[in-house]
Amino acid sequence: MSESLANPLLPAPYRVLRNKRNTHDVFTLDVEPVKRGNSTLFSPGQFNMLYIFGKGDAAISISGDPTKEQPLRHTIRRAGVVTQALEQVKPGGVLGIRGPFGVPWPVKEAEGQDVLLVAGGIGLAPLRPAMYTLLANRDKYGRIALFYGARTPEDLLYLSDLEQWRGRFDLQVCVSVDTAKRNWMGDVGVVTKLISKASFDPLNTVALVCGPEIMMRFSVQELKKNEIKSGNIFLSMERNMKCAVGFCGHCQYGPHFICKDGPVFRYDQVQSLLGKREV
Amino acid sequence: MESLEKILVQHPFLKNLEQKYVQLIVGCASNVRFDSGTFIYREGEDANYFYILRTGKVALEIHDSGRETITIETLGEGDVLGWAWLVPPYRRHADAHALELTRAIALDGKCLRDKCRDDHNLGYELMMRIVPLITHQLQATQLQLMDVYGVKK
Amino acid sequence: MISKNESFPDALSAEKKVVFVARKDLPALFDSLWTNGFRILGPTLGEGAIVYDELNGIGDLPIGWTDEQEGATYRLKKRDDEALFGYNVGPHAWKKFLFPPKHRLWSAEASNGLKITEEKQATQKYALFGVKACELKAILIQDKVFLGGEHVDPVYQARREDALLIAVNCTQAGKTCFCVSMDAGPRAESGFDLCLTEILKEGEHYFIVEIGSAQGAEIMANVPHSYETGEAEKTIQTITAKTAKQMGRVMDTENIQSLLQDNFDHPRWDDVASRCLTCANCTMACPTCFCSTVEDVTDITGNHAERWRQWDSCFTMDFTYMNHGHARASAKSRYRQWMTHKLSAWFDQFGTSGCVGCGRCITWCPVAIDITEEVSAIRESQTAAKPTSS
Numbered sequence: 072m073s074e075s076l077a078n079p080l081l082p083a084p085y086r087v088l089r090n091k092r093n094t095h096d097v098f099t100l101d102v103e104p105v106k107r108g109n110s111t112l113f114s115p116g117q118f119n120m121l122y123i124f125g126k127g128d129a130a131i132s133i134s135g136d137p138t139k140e141q142p143l144r145h146t147i148r149r150a151g152v153v154t155q156a157l158e159q160v161k162p163g164g165v166l167g168i169r170g171p172f173g174v175p176w177p178v179k180e181a182e183g184q185d186v187l188l189v190a191g192g193i194g195l196a197p198l199r200p201a202m203y204t205l206l207a208n209r210d211k212y213g214r215i216a217l218f219y220g221a222r223t224p225e226d227l228l229y230l231s232d233l234e235q236w237r238g239r240f241d242l243q244v245c246v247s248v249d250t251a252k253r254n255w256m257g258d259v260g261v262v263t264k265l266i267s268k269a270s271f272d273p274l275n276t277v278a279l280v281c282g283p284e285i286m287m288r289f290s291v292q293e294l295k296k297n298e299i300k301s302g303n304i305f306l307s308m309e310r311n312m313k314c315a316v317g318f319c320g321h322c323q324y325g326p327h328f329i330c331k332d333g334p335v336f337r338y339d340q341v342q343s344l345l346g347k348r349e350v
Numbered sequence: 351m352e353s354l355e356k357i358l359v360q361h362p363f364l365k366n367l368e369q370k371y372v373q374l375i376v377g378c379a380s381n382v383r384f385d386s387g388t389f390i391y392r393e394g395e396d397a398n399y400f401y402i403l404r405t406g407k408v409a410l411e412i413h414d415s416g417r418e419t420i421t422i423e424t425l426g427e428g429d430v431l432g433w434a435w436l437v438p439p440y441r442r443h444a445d446a447h448a449l450e451l452t453r454a455i456a457l458d459g460k461c462l463r464d465k466c467r468d469d470h471n472l473g474y475e476l477m478m479r480i481v482p483l484i485t486h487q488l489q490a491t492q493l494q495l496m497d498v499y500g501v502k503k
Numbered sequence: 504m505i506s507k508n509e510s511f512p513d514a515l516s517a518e519k520k521v522v523f524v525a526r527k528d529l530p531a532l533f534d535s536l537w538t539n540g541f542r543i544l545g546p547t548l549g550e551g552a553i554v555y556d557e558l559n560g561i562g563d564l565p566i567g568w569t570d571e572q573e574g575a576t577y578r579l580k581k582r583d584d585e586a587l588f589g590y591n592v593g594p595h596a597w598k599k600f601l602f603p604p605k606h607r608l609w610s611a612e613a614s615n616g617l618k619i620t621e622e623k624q625a626t627q628k629y630a631l632f633g634v635k636a637c638e639l640k641a642i643l644i645q646d647k648v649f650l651g652g653e654h655v656d657p658v659y660q661a662r663r664e665d666a667l668l669i670a671v672n673c674t675q676a677g678k679t680c681f682c683v684s685m686d687a688g689p690r691a692e693s694g695f696d697l698c699l700t701e702i703l704k705e706g707e708h709y710f711i712v713e714i715g716s717a718q719g720a721e722i723m724a725n726v727p728h729s730y731e732t733g734e735a736e737k738t739i740q741t742i743t744a745k746t747a748k749q750m751g752r753v754m755d756t757e758n759i760q761s762l763l764q765d766n767f768d769h770p771r772w773d774d775v776a777s778r779c780l781t782c783a784n785c786t787m788a789c790p791t792c793f794c795s796t797v798e799d800v801t802d803i804t805g806n807h808a809e810r811w812r813q814w815d816s817c818f819t820m821d822f823t824y825m826n827h828g829h830a831r832a833s834a835k836s837r838y839r840q841w842m843t844h845k846l847s848a849w850f851d852q853f854g855t856s857g858c859v860g861c862g863r864c865i866t867w868c869p870v871a872i873d874i875t876e877e878v879s880a881i882r883e884s885q886t887a888a889k890p891t892s893s
Contacts (some may be wrong), residue, residue: 079654080608080812105616124613125808132859150826165617181893192499222499230788249494251421256449259409259421261490267718268428283498289489311825313797316654319815321822323844326851331653347767 074230079316082122087160088142093228096149097193098158099134101142102166110328114175115200115232116335117306120315121145121157123168129153130330132197133171138207143168145197146228172315174335176201177305181277185213187269187299191220191262191282195228197307197334198281202236209241213276216243216269220262220286223248224255234318243269262286263293273298279335280333281307288345291338304338305347325350354379357449357455363430363479371472378461383453384408390431390446397434397442399456403427406452411430413444424449433480435459520706520720520727521735526708530561535725536630541667544600545632546593552577553593555600556561558632565590572677572751572862574871585708588633588701591677592861596790597631598645601662605813608658608797613806624661634670635689637680637859641790642668643694647791647853658812667718670695674742678751679862681875685754690743696750697722711735715861735852750861754884755873756846757854763847767839771880776835778870783816785864785872786841791857792816798806817841842874 092098100121103111113119113133120128129151135144149158160166178201186205190198194296196218205215217236221227227246237244244264247258258265263286276299280290288304294304310322310329322329325344327336344350355376358364364372382401384390390401390408401408407426413419422444425431431454435443440459466473543558546565551697553565569590571578573587582589585791587784612618634642642663647661670691673682682688691698697717700711786792796815801808815822818837823830831837849857858874865873 077656078621079622080657082609082619084619099461119716124611124617124798125455125799127797127799148424154823161512167611167617167619176556220499222497226499247424249497253409253421255418255421256407257424258407258426263493264486264490266636285496286493286498289493309825310830311823313795317411318649318656318793320817321796321815323817323840323848326848337803343764349831349833349839 079169080314080318082120082169084165085109085143085168087162087164087166089162090158090160093146093297094226097146097226097228098149099144099146100157100160100166101135101140101144101325102168105165109320111141111162113137113143113171114202115204116176116177116197117171117173118197118315119143119145119168119170119172119335120312121147121153122169123153123156123160124165124167126156128154128169128313130315131158132307132334134196134199136203137200138203146193146199148193154344169315172330174331174333176279176307176335177202177277181205182208182211183213183275184303185276186215187213187266187271187276187278187294188217189262189266189278189280189294190217191286191290192222192226193228194280194282194286194307195219198279199232201279202232206236206239206242214243214271215241216245216271218262218265218269219239219244219246220282221246221248222250224251224257245269261289263289266290266293267297271297274300276303279307280304284309284345291345301339301342302337305335306338306341307334308336310335354381354455357404358402361404361455362428363483367475367479371475374457374465374469374472375457375462378458378465379455380458381453382456383451384448386448386450386452388448390452391442392445393442395442397432397440398459400433400435400459401431401454401456403429403431404453404455406453406454407449409447409449411447413445422494423487430480430483433484436480457479471491509692510811520714521731522712522714523709523731523735524712524726524728526587526710528727529710532722533558533728535722536632536667538725539628539722541628541630543630543632544597546585546588548579550594552589553853555593555595555597560692562586564588564633564727569675570677572866573850574679574865574873575839575868576871577866584703586674586703588673588699589679589703590672591673591675592635592638592863594788594863594867596788596861596863597634597642598790598793600629600631600840601642601645601666602649602656602793602795602814603662605811606658608810608812611808613808622658624657626661626665628665628667629662630667630669632669634691635673635861636670636691637682638790639670639691639694640682640685640687640859641670641861644791644853644855644857644859647855648791651853654734657874664727666812667722668695668697669696669719670715672698672700672739672743673746674701676746676749676751677862677866679865679873680750680860681752681754681862682860683747683750684752684756684875685856685858685860687861689746690739695719702738702742711739713739716864739884752860752873752875754858754860754878756856758849758866759878760847762878762885763843766881766885767843769881769885770885771877772835772839774880775838775872775877776833778872779818779834779838780870781820781834781837782869783818784867784869785874786816786818786865787814788863789845790859790861790863791845794822796822815877817844838872842877845874846860846878 084105089101118132131145134146311321317328317331545558649656664770673689695715698713
């Protein structure tokens with residue numbers, strides 16, 4: 072547990088080791104604690120609050136490999152003031168970090184079952200640690216498939232990971248983009264279309280879904296159509312967050328605090344809220 | 351070589367179709383292959399056939415002068431290509447471009463239309479298989495139009 | 504949760520935890536609090552209302568004043584007696600002391616990397632003097648929010664830990680009061696260090712003081728008092744029962760959790776939205792509303808930054824802002840969120856209602872939206888009327 076959890080509102084300093092560009096608006100920051108003793112441990116699906124001096128916090132999922140000793144890795148899309156500033160940070164720069172926070176993906180609970188990962192856009196970032204964990208314990212799972220949808224081929228993240236995963240015989244990787252120029256030889260179409268083409272045992276399958284809310288709603292429909300049980304579908308939800316520990320009230324979603332009861336929810340926990348307007 | 355009938359009944363599109371109807375359809379079917387890079391059909395052409403895809407990959411493309419050609423969807427094994435044969439005036443609304451060596455069963459649209467007219471039960475069976483494809487495609491198009499992964503303005 | 508259930512000092516044993524204190528001896532209670540290192544916060548006249556502020560003597564209390572309240576209406580009025588606690592509740596809630604409206608969480612220096620310095624927590628002990636039953640319940644509810652989970656809020660904790668709670672039983676109720684419906688009053692049942700019941704009759708003026716903790720007993724040890732002779736309990740019951748009958752409002756809370764869940768699309772939300780100004784008054788006045796936001800500031804050198812936390816409200820547009828828009832853009836959705844959270848989701852989150860029936864949201868709403876009226880409107884015309892077990 073990191074030192075900052077004593078006072079969950081107090082960031083600890085982390086030094087930026089690398090700022091790598093993924094796409095035109097997505098980049099990945101590797102950071103390590105300035106003080107020894109501040110941990111880099113996390114569970115797949117958890118997030119950190121990244122503070123950049125004077126600007127504020129952004130909730131960013133942790134996207135590195137939890138099974139390896141490595142810097143904390145955050146893949147970030149430039150969207151608001153804080154992420155714009157984070158994009159400019161150079162190696163050696165220092166950020167404040169609070170976390171890790173939140174309920175992780177149920178990777179342990181999924182042992183013995185087939186696992187489907189359904190990612191949309193930047194939603195692949197919080198799923199990548201889950202994939203690393205599954206692959207590090209490959210013999211504990213049945214079939215594993217990743218369905219990844221992005222806007223265009225230029226928006227695809229983690230190309231070297233995707234290439235490596237695609238090369239494995241014990242893993243199915245389907246990538247689809249919403250629209251592409253003619254030089255793209257891969258699939259075009261919504262990611263949900265790929266699901267019914269994969270082979271898995273519906274009654275013994277866990278699905279982990281992360282992406283824009285509407286994409287998750289359509290994914291759930293498709294998963295249900297393929298007879299996957301509601302209790303085996305997990306979604307990672309997003310709302311405005313300030314404190315990350317349930318004090319500030321911003322991220323409430325019906326009875327849930329996304330920050331501490333989520334971000335990962337079992338589908339039947341949020342089923343009655345999904346698709347309702349302005350919850 | 352497998353018989354056309356055997357291939358047809360194994361395809362998801364015709365799954366659980368009664369034997370008598372399969373036989374009716376076989377009368378309109380032929381085996382086809384398209385080399386990588388060839389166009390299966392082009393926008394504006396008569397929609398004489400539709401294709402039950404066995405292997406390969408086909409891109410549905412739309413072009414507009416002065417813009418790069420856009421792929422709106424790719425289709426592959428298990429998919430069905432083209433439903434314009436069913437709807438007057440039976441014209442293609444996009445280009446179908448084989449991205450890989452593609453094998454398919456081509457079904458003669460006019461032949462099928464005639465059989466459906468003679469046997470409405472066959473027509474119903476086919477309709478119940480084609481309407482979901484169209485609905486599915488419509489929903490997919492709606493999602494693509496929403497540009498859900500883009501930064502909203 | 505803070506519990507102070509240790510045994511009482513000999514002078515005031517557990518059996519004798521109710522005593523009488525004459526009105527003239529009440530200053531000794533203030534002296535005892537000061538001697539024990541407390542500063543006293545309590546009701547006083549200010550801003551045309553009875554507000555909570557630091558008290559420097561009994562004379563600062565709103566002696567002989569009361570308030571008249573209705574939807575969107577609050578008026579001070581002179582009483583025809585010298586009652587110290589003859590009012591209902593004002594615009595302030597005690598949360599302003601336990602969870603300050605604006606406070607610095609930490610400071611940061613940019614020179615030489617990043618050095619973040621935690622704000623030192625206040626060490627001053629405060630006695631909250633004159634906490635009404637509904638407000639006491641509200642404090643116990645906020646305890647669950649800030650102290651009851653996996654993480655503890657250090658700001659609230661520091662202030663709450665050392666706070667002495669001196670409750671006052673209500674001897675009257677206002678027109679916007681409905682604590683009885685919310686099972687939050689008018690009698691303070693537990694959670695206090697001391698609880699006063701003011702008796703003013705036939706020329707007599709004294710207080711029945713119930714002692715709720717060892718610390719309360721310690722404070723009382725220095726205050727002249729007499730032991731009650733058996734009638735105190737009955738007197739308190741009689742007075743608070745009379746108060747209970749005066750409730751100006753009623754809320755039927757049966758199945759309220761599912762009532763609101765099941766009526767997410769009720770037309771009444773549009774109706775209330777057409778009146779609601781989304782001004783956030785209700786959330787500021789509410790003694791349990793706990794939402795906050797943070798502001799990051801830098802000074803002119805650019806090397807010093809601070810994070811300030813301040814009260815926020817689910818009625819503001821920015822409350823749910825994400826980079827792709829506002830999750831609750833309409834007034835309808837924001838009112839629905841506030842009321843559904845308060846009366847329904849709160850049970851899921853904290854095992855209790857978030858409403859204590861203090862009536863502040865009714866009194867201080869500029870257009871007199873009445874939460875009790877909104878609940879009955881939905882209840883009486885619900886389309887989704889189905890039996891529920893909760």
